[in-house]
Amino acid sequence: MKCAVCNEKIEQTFLEKIKGTFVKKKPVCNACQKKYSKEEILKKI
Numbered sequence: 127m128k129c130a131v132c133n134e135k136i137e138q139t140f141l142e143k144i145k146g147t148f149v150k151k152k153p154v155c156n157a158c159q160k161k162y163s164k165e166e167i168l169k170k171i
Contacts, residue, residue, distance in 0.1 A: 129155040131162070131170045 127136050127144055130152035137145045146155040149164075152171050162170070 127153050129153060129158055131155070131158040131167060 127138075128134065129136055129146070130149070131154055134155060134157070136153055136155045139145065144153055144155075146153055147159065148154070149167055150171060154167060154171075158167065
C-alpha cells in the first residue's frame, strides 16, 4: 500500500496492518502525519 500524499510504500505490522492511518479512506504514512498538519494533508489528497 502506498501513501496518498508522498507515494512511498507504507510499512506493515506482522498482522498486515499499516503503520499509519486513513484520511478520507486514503492511507497516509507516519512520516507525512508528522510533517504536515491535518489541513495540509486534506489539501494534498
